[in-house]
Amino acid sequence: MGKQMTEMLKGTLEGIVLALLTGKAAYGYEITTQLREQGFTEIAEGTVYALLVRIEQKGLVDVEKRPSEKGPPRKVYTLNTQGEKELNEFWNTWSFLSGRIEELRKEGK
Amino acid sequence: MGKQMTEMLKGTLEGIVLALLTGKAAYGYEITTQLREQGFTEIAEGTVYALLVRIEQKGLVDVEKRPSEKGPPRKVYTLNTQGEKELNEFWNTWSFLSGRIEELRKEGK
């Protein structure tokens, strides 16, 4: 993946995944697939799993294990109240940053 | 500073500084001040200087030392051709990422 994109994803990928979980539970492999479909074609699987471990430890999601028809059991993640709060803060932070940056772009800077 | 903002700045702060340098050379202390004026009130001075060292080593800027009326001599940074190229890539990467994220926001996700 481009080095720029890698660095830019720091701090945003977590928000992206939380947003994906809004209103719809999902498991790791599924999230990876969704990210790929949405254009993030080169996000490594390991990156997603590490992130999921992190947000689980931070208490932003609830986890349930469900047997799969094919392959090992899935770990299904659901956004909880604290996760929604975190996602809200993410949108605030994002709005501020993207506002500033778009300003710079407009100024031809 | 918020932890979220800190992480989100990784990968974007460099682009922001390159954008600030477009069409107008500047020195470190000045850049720090400009960032503060534009709302990034809590960006540490040391962060800016470290970043400037990095982009100089990457060859994105030209540097000239100029005596100051007050205080030690200034190191004035000017965006060069390679820097403009890098900034261009930054805008591309940013456009893609912000496009995806705005899409997620619209979906109420």
Next chain:
DNA sequence: TACCGGTACCTAGTTCTACTATGTAGTGGT
């Protein structure tokens, strides 16, 4: 039976960037 592709999860070690905390210097004013 043996193998392979697809599904699904996991982790140790590396790299990069921003922050913390502190230090050094030059100038002008009291």
Next chain:
DNA sequence: ACCACTACATAGTAGAACTAGGTACCGGTA
């Protein structure tokens, strides 16, 4: 002599994404 402001510098820390593997379960096929 001291202080405030200007101006630059850096060693050490933390956090997040990547690399590069590995484990495990299932179905189909040779």
